[in-house]
Amino acid sequence: MAKMKACRNCHYLTNENQCPNCKSTNLSTSYTGIVVILPGRDPLEDPRKTSYIASRLNIDKPGKYALKVR
Amino acid sequence: MPPKTSIYAVRTTIGQEKGVTDLITTAVVGETDVWECPHCKEHFSTKKDTLTHMKKCKEGKGGEPKLVSQNQLLGRVKAILVPETLRGYVFIETQEFRDVEIAISGVPHVRGRVGGKVTLKEIDTFLVPKPAAEGISIDDVVEIISGPFKGERAKVSRVDGAKEELILELLDSPYTIPVRVHADFAKLVEKAEPAKTEEKSEEEGEEGEEEDEELLDDDSFWARD
Numbered sequence: 001m002a003k004m005k006a007c008r009n010c011h012y013l014t015n016e017n018q019c020p021n022c023k024s025t026n027l028s029t030s031y032t033g034i035v036v037i038l039p040g041r042d043p044l045e046d047p048r049k050t051s052y053i054a055s056r057l058n059i060d061k062p063g064k065y066a067l068k069v070r
Numbered sequence: 071m072p073p074k075t076s077i078y079a080v081r082t083t084i085g086q087e088k089g090v091t092d093l094i095t096t097a098v099v100g101e102t103d104v105w106e107c108p109h110c111k112e113h114f115s116t117k118k119d120t121l122t123h124m125k126k127c128k129e130g131k132g133g134e135p136k137l138v139s140q141n142q143l144l145g146r147v148k149a150i151l152v153p154e155t156l157r158g159y160v161f162i163e164t165q166e167f168r169d170v171e172i173a174i175s176g177v178p179h180v181r182g183r184v185g186g187k188v189t190l191k192e193i194d195t196f197l198v199p200k201p202a203a204e205g206i207s208i209d210d211v212v213e214i215i216s217g218p219f220k221g222e223r224a225k226v227s228r229v230d231g232a233k234e235e236l237i238l239e240l241l242d243s244p245y246t247i248p249v250r251v252h253a254d255f256a257k258l259v260e261k262a263e264p265a266k267t268e269e270k271s272e273e274e275g276e277e278g279e280e281e282d283e284e285l286l287d288d289d290s291f292w293a294r295d
Contacts, residue, residue: 032254033196034152036091038098041145051148052075052190053163056197064095067153068199070234070252 006031006066011057013064021061033067035059075148077163077193078170079184084158086179091150091160093177098147104138113138147173153196161188161196202253203234209262212238216255223259224249 005027006012007019013034018025037047037054039062047054047062059065082090102115109129114120120135146169151161158181162170174180206212210226224238227248234253239246 032154033199034088034091034150034154036095036150038095038147038149039144040148047148050075051163052077053149053151053193053197056194067151067197070254 003029004064005029006069008069011065011067011069013066021063028069030070031066031068035065035067037062037065075163075165076167077151077161077188077190078167079188080160080162080170080174081181081184082158082160083179083181087152087154087158087160090174090177090179091152094147094150094160094162094173097173097177098141098143101141101144103140106136106138108133108136143169143173151193151196155196155199159184161193201231201234203229203231203236206236206253206256206258207262210258211241211260211262212236212256213259214238214249214251214255215257217251219249219251224251224256229253 002015004013004015005017006029007014007022007024008026008028009024010019010022011031012019012021013031014020014027017027019027035053035057037051037059039045040047040050043062046060048058048060049055054060057065080090105114105117105120106112107114107120107124107127107129109124109127109131112123114123114135117135117137124131124133124135146165147162148165149163151163153159153161162173164170164173170183174183206226206229208226208229212224212226214220214222214224219240223241225241226236227239228237229235230237236251236253236256238249238251238256240249
């Protein structure tokens with residue numbers, strides 16, 4: 001599998017050429033660390049309310065993110 | 071309201087952290103609840119779908135949809151953290167320790183759990199990584215760990231803190247060519263000799279040792295022509 005790209009704005013990991021989260025095209029293949037925010041029972045629920053990691057990193061949508069993007 | 075979750079560490083095979091993360095994600099997200107129509111025994115993933123089917127079901131009317139099995143992890147496992155600085159470990163944020171057991175059962179490359187919770191303070195050190203150029207100053211000797219100059223030793227001639235870049239001079243190069251390297255790709259090997267004001271605080275023995283190392287360096291592998 002091709003290496004995923006991380007969005008420099010929101011750190012979202014994707015295989016596309018555009019970030020599906022913030023629609024930015026500023027992507028990078030050089031990143032370290034991964035955080036997966038898992039969805040709750042209600043898909044529209046804000047993960048920041050239930051997860052410490054999501055609230056600390058200010059992630060409002062479940063998905064796969066990079067910890068640090070260069 | 072602060073989230074009522076705890077973070078637990080799971081030990082994995084080194085290099086397989088991402089694979090383990092993907093498999094745990096699939097275990098949590100992949101499985102849906104199974105609801106059954108009491109009349110025709112057909113299965114559905116939500117209660118709502120079963121009710122809409124039951125209105126049109128030819129086998130019979132009325133009754134309640136039956137819950138056959140429920141995904142135990144969805145909504146209970148909140149997040150998975152893979153800090154690449156700590157190899158061989160994956161952190162899982164869940165409501166209870168039991169959820170970790172269920173999530174990792176049957177997952178290959180998991181080598182065990184770590185008893186006890188990980189404190190939030192410890193997790194913060196991974197969530198907010200310290201700047202890579204921190205602790206490296208001018209005249210330090212570093213080793214380049216990635217890129218075309220991998221394995222080479224170099225002396226720091228300038229630190230660009232904003233860009234997290236180092237401007238280095240290769241030690242075994244006959245000419246001084248400045249090389250721009252990201253601070254993540256440089257490993258500190260030897261600190262520069264402390265300035266005279268700082269020397270007083272350092273132990274004298276340590277100072278001597280450092281000088282010895284410098285001498286050794288001159289006729290070491292790195293200094294040869």
